[in-house]
Amino acid sequence: MQMDDMILVSIDDHMIEPPDMFENHVPEKWKDSVPRVVRNDAGVDEWHFQGEKTSTPFGMAATVGWPKSEWGFNPGSYSELRPGCFDVHERVKDMDANGILGSLNFPTMAGFNARTFTEAGDKEVALVSLRAYNDWAIDEWAGSYPDRFIPQGIIPMWDVDLAVEEVRRVGAKGCRSISFLETPHVQGFPSFLSGHWDPMLSAICDENMVLSLHIGAGFEVIRRPQEAPIDHLMVLACQISAITAQDLLFGPTLRQFPDLKVALSEGGIGWIPFYFDRIDRHFTNQEWLHGGEDFGGKLPSEVFREHILACFITDPSGLLLRDRIGIDLLAWECDYPHTDTTWPESPEFAWKELQDAGCTDEEIHKITWENACRFFSWDPFARTAREDATVGALRARATAAGVDVTRKPRAEWKQENEAAGIGVA
Amino acid sequence: MQMDDMILVSIDDHMIEPPDMFENHVPEKWKDSVPRVVRNDAGVDEWHFQGEKTSTPFGMAATVGWPKSEWGFNPGSYSELRPGCFDVHERVKDMDANGILGSLNFPTMAGFNARTFTEAGDKEVALVSLRAYNDWAIDEWAGSYPDRFIPQGIIPMWDVDLAVEEVRRVGAKGCRSISFLETPHVQGFPSFLSGHWDPMLSAICDENMVLSLHIGAGFEVIRRPQEAPIDHLMVLACQISAITAQDLLFGPTLRQFPDLKVALSEGGIGWIPFYFDRIDRHFTNQEWLHGGEDFGGKLPSEVFREHILACFITDPSGLLLRDRIGIDLLAWECDYPHTDTTWPESPEFAWKELQDAGCTDEEIHKITWENACRFFSWDPFARTAREDATVGALRARATAAGVDVTRKPRAEWKQENEAAGIGVA
Secondary structure, eight states, X not given: OOGGGOOEEEEEEEOOOOTTTTTTTSOGGGTTTSOEEEEOTTSOEEEEETTEEEOOOOGGGGOTTSOGGGOSSOOOOGGXXXXXXXXXXXXXXXXXXXXXXXXXXXXXXXOTTOHHHHTOSOHHHHXXXXXXXXXXXXXXXXXXXXXXXXXXXXXXXXXXXXXXXHHHHHXXXXXXXXXXXXXXXXXXXXXXXXXXXXXXXXXXXXXXXXXXXXXXXXXXXXXXXXXXXXXXXXXXXXXXHHHHHHHHHHSSHHHHOTTOEEEEETOOSTTHHHHXXXXXXXXXXXXXXXXXXXXXXXXXXXXXXXXXEEEESSOHHHHHTHHHHOGGGEEEOOOTTSTTOOTTSXXXXXXXXXXXXXXXXXXXXXXXIIHHHHHTTOOTTSXXXXXXXXXXXXXXXXXXXXXXXXXXXXXXXXXXXXXXXXXXX | OOGGGOOEEEEEEEOOOOTTTTTTTSOGXXXXXXXXXEEOTTSOEEEEETTXXXXXXXXXXXOTTSOGGGOSSOOOOGGGSOGGXXXXXXXXXXXXXXXXXXXXXXXXXXXXXXXXXXXOSOHHHHHHHHHHHHHXXXXXXXXXXXXXXXXXXXXXXXXXHHHHHHHHHHHHTTOOEEEEOSOGGGGTSOOXXXXXXXXXXXXXXXXXXXXXXXXXXXXXXBOOOTTOOHHHHHHHXXXXXXXXXXXXXXXXXXXXXXXXXXXXXXXXXXXXXXXXXXXXXXXXXXXXXXXXXXXXXXXXXXXXXXXEEEEESSOHXXXXXXXXXXXXXXXXXXXXXXXXXXXXXXXXXXXXXXXXTTOOHHHHHIIIIIHHHHHTTOOTTSSSOGGGSSHHHHHHHHHHHTOOOOOOOHHHHHHHHHHTTOSOO
């Protein structure tokens, strides 16, 4: 096996929702009520919704086209972005250039947990907008290339009955995953342990979907010093996956829903062997705390393994201990278009790391696509011949199409894109 | 090398301060003002201080003599405890029986960070009590067996000038370590990043002492769900060491004090390779955040290695990746008399784990004593011939002395001890 023979399915990338996302998915009477992009006097594109200027979708979230010196939190305009951030046709070309067959995408403006809609005052409009987001994400974005995207939706967190309804609605049209919060109790919602989310979790199980918990959403679970630099958030975000796992594993959730599948998106894998050592030693040593049947006669690590998919961009230490984690738990991700992405050298980056860790061909296939496809019940070869799915085949296609992966300054993107009518309202 | 050839120096054990601890260390006028033990109507020994009943020092903190079925948070009496918890002569016998040459001890009633005195209203009495604690811990407990204990003190957190003074006072009599808080900002103190503690840290460096940060004290750094079981605290405590390291490493502390030595007591080691991967990738990838000289031309992991001693009871995954951590950073601990201790089978437990990880003899010596002794500047052979320092030699001494390591029910301890006048006021 060579690098070009790899098949890459990334279970964590991001869409920058385009300004016209709602066009095909909102009845006429709501057209003016859903979020819309407004360019302000400083030339910054902002999403306006119910009197709020919602999250500027740029800066750190869409740096993929820029030189590192231009990264930062400065907001900007759509036209400054590499178009693959928001245009699905361009995205697929960027996936080709990076040798990536399949991708699961998370929202940006909408928030990992539909925050923008959950925080809105008018819940009728919020629900219309959320459903329109899902229709766009599933039918339009992923639906344009069902051979390339694993469809994912979000749910109305403000009403668990509505959440159940939305899980069933998107499940019916083939959605494979629901993006949710790592630690809902930190944002003022009931915790996973509370039982509040059980009807939703039950519906997700019924639909054979995955609960995807992306890092970052739960960052406030750590009380950091007021002087902490931004590095804290960026470095420690992965540590929170262990805290999330603890809530699910030592609360009733995983044991109560034997079919529940949870992906810890961007959570890394290197923390898992240490966590397994700790929970299994704790469980066997502190036997006064637990009856033998608390975990169904299993060790906590065994229950974890039955439910969790762990996912990494780069994780050399974790790969060395893959046998202690369980080779079937590991998935890979690209994180396009965030700063942590390895695009457009993901194959080189991943191949080197997998080789350095001494992974066999069989292990590489499990990590780079097999585990993800099994977990999300997504058949990568339903519409693609296997020989067309490899890094080499996809990159050849990108070369033939002349995809340019050069990083360019924001100002240059802006000039080029606006001249071509790209990223302008 | 065989198991009996190991030399064990544990840098994390605990004293249950005995009722008579203040007797030799408080001037007559303060005798009635310092904490004292009072047995209540339920037969529970409580420390009374300034109208407060301070932490009951038993339950989970002193289970070493009991069967697992009797572990728990129930308070009790001194007479229910294995006397090695509070009697230094018995403690040394228990160390012999477990093959342990040297030990660094943390306070219980006083609190890792002198909490009992810091929270007291009358700060004059608090300071008298704190100094008496230090004199007892250093001169009486450790001083009775300078060949067996690495002396450690605590400091008055309520006044940084007094803290500096106390560091110098205990430094002058050979104290090797100061026990402090992992995440002081969580308890309402200024954070490590604030600069507030700099004079104290500077004094600790001057005295060539170690700043020992024990897990548990900073647990509230994690906002856990209200429904979280006690397992959360016990499992996740080690995860906080990464958060503590982050505060010290990405704040100015470690770089500002090139001579500062920090021991992450009971923090485990398995999280470190993952943390190193993360911080070094973050640092090199997010170059816009840091000038090249921010870490003196070094990687964050290199700065960590220059300052930190990491410490474990059991950590099979971490040991497998010892080369990625740095063999000189690793120390071992026994955690007597807490529930997590491996007493009285620590040599068997550690030997198996070290062998399973494929450690060489040289690596075993570094992990079990050399690193700790170098870091704390404590010469294990100053008063002990090397051939008398081994597991085999110490256990032979315990056998000759007839030390009984049998676990016994609390009621049985109480009966036996009280009949012998042990653990009664």
